Amino acid sequence: MKFLDEAKVYIRSGDGGNGCVSFRREKFIEFGGPNGGDGGKGGDVIAEAVNGLNTLIDYRYQQHYKAKNGRAGMGKDRHGASGADMVMKVPAGTQVYEEDGETLLADLAAVGQHAVLARGGNGGFGNTRFKSATNRAPRNANPGQPGEERTIRLRLKLIADAGIVGLPNAGKSTFLAAVSAARPKIADYPFTTLHPQLGVVEIDGRGFVLADIPGLIEGAHEGIGLGDRFLGHVERCRALLHIVDGTSEHAGEAYKTVRTELAAYGEGLTDKSEIVVLNKADALTPEQLKQQTARLERAAKTAPLVISAATGAGVPEAVRALLQVMSPVRAADEEASIGAEAWSP
Ligand SMILES: Nc1nc2c(ncn2[C@@H]2O[C@H](COP(=O)(O)OP(=O)(O)OP(=O)(O)O)[C@@H](O)[C@H]2O)c(=O)[nH]1
Ligand SMILES: [Mg+2]
Numbered sequence: 001m002k003f004l005d006e007a008k009v010y011i012r013s014g015d016g017g018n019g020c021v022s023f024r025r026e027k028f029i030e031f032g033g034p035n036g037g038d039g040g041k042g043g044d045v046i047a048e049a050v051n052g053l054n055t056l057i058d059y060r061y062q063q064h065y066k067a068k069n070g071r072a073g074m075g076k077d078r079h080g081a082s083g084a085d086m087v088m089k090v091p092a093g094t095q096v097y098e099e100d101g102e103t104l105l106a107d108l109a110a111v112g113q114h115a116v117l118a119r120g121g122n123g124g125f126g127n128t129r130f131k132s133a134t135n136r137a138p139r140n141a142n143p144g145q146p147g148e149e150r151t152i153r154l155r156l157k158l159i160a161d162a163g164i165v166g167l168p169n170a171g172k173s174t175f176l177a178a179v180s181a182a183r184p185k186i187a188d189y190p191f192t193t194l195h196p197q198l199g200v201v202e203i204d205g206r207g208f209v210l211a212d213i214p215g216l217i218e219g220a221h222e223g224i225g226l227g228d229r230f231l232g233h234v235e236r237c238r239a240l241l242h243i244v245d246g247t248s249e250h251a252g253e254a255y256k257t258v259r260t261e262l263a264a265y266g267e268g269l270t271d272k273s274e275i276v277v278l279n280k281a282d283a284l285t286p287e288q289l290k291q292q293t294a295r296l297e298r299a300a301k302t303a304p305l306v307i308s309a310a311t312g313a314g315v316p317e318a319v320r321a322l323l324q325v326m327s328p329v330r331a332a333d334e335e336a337s338i339g340a341e342a343w344s345p
Pocket of ligand 2: 172173174184185186192193212213214
């Protein structure tokens with residue numbers, strides 16, 4: 001599946017229909033009076049968060065969204081029909097910004113939330129509306145009001161309960177694959193993962209959504225590597241799983257590098273509960289393991305859990321530790337709502 005988390009689209013709401021100038025004309029009825037109807041309202045452009053989507057890829061292929069215009073009023077007091085709304089379906093977690101990318105217009109965090117992004121123009125009044133005691137044959141009607149047009153930016157911040165962070169090659173995707181039905185690409189070179197992946201983790205009758213994002217490296221906040229732009233996807237997580245590669249040169253330094261990038265990104269990422277794990281224990285000698293664990297403990301100021309994402313050793317314990325810091329989590333049966341497959345051992 002293709003993934004896209006930013007899109008720029010042009011939207012336009014419908015124009016209102018014009019009011020009508022018309023007079024009642026019937027045989028034997030003199031001075032029938034005005035009977036021009038009002039124009040219909042133009043359609044709105046609405047964004048709605050729906051189930052079953054977790055990318056904005058559709059907005060790469062269609063970038064113009066227009067609502068229908070209202071119809072003009074007609075004689076015999078007939079009002080014009082309103083124009084149909086244009087509903088843009090977006091995944092939950094989508095934020096809508098002005099063209100500048102900074103002014104937030106709407107934040108659609110949950111399925112079912114919607115926001116009107118451009119309001120349709122009102123229809124004009126027909127001449128019936130202008131009749132009065134002194135003007136019994138008004139020959140004026142209002143034009144419909146024009147719709148609004150604007151360019152907006154959509155930005156998706158995936159809704160996951162927990163997120164995995166770490167340097168490239170730490171084994172983040174291996175961990176996600178070990179605990180969920182997600183099948184991310186895994187390889188022994190950095191930046192295997194190019195965009196975020198979600199998986200549903202189920203353990204002890206509870207379930208949560210775990211996000212795997214591309215690795216961070218020193219200077220990510222300045223755009224080095226894939227940069228820190230994917231950190232937006234863990235902004236709303238309740239906990240972070242920080243995976244450190246035990247075979248890296250210095251586990252403590254590896255940990256600090258990532259923490260520095262999280263701090264530089266801001267948005268409260270460093271305030272989140274964090275579970276620190278030392279991965280690839282299977283590939284270490286007992287002495288190396290001891291040394292790396294001690295280094296990591298010194299840097300993180302907490303004893304890391306030792307795991308092997310490849311063999312599965314320590315993995316259930318790490319998942320339970322995550323659950324513990326982020327409870328209360330949703331019940332497992334609610335997970336169907338995000339459209340990912342559940343995993344069972
Ligand atoms: N020996 C051993 N190798 C592991 C373990 N976990 C991951 N690996 C290997 O480490 C390499 C990188 O794993 P990935 O899961 O792709 O790493 P990643 O953190 O997702 O990397 P990026 O997506 O590039 O950021 C792969 O060759 C894995 O097979 C482990 O527990 N033990
Ligand atoms: Mg990966």
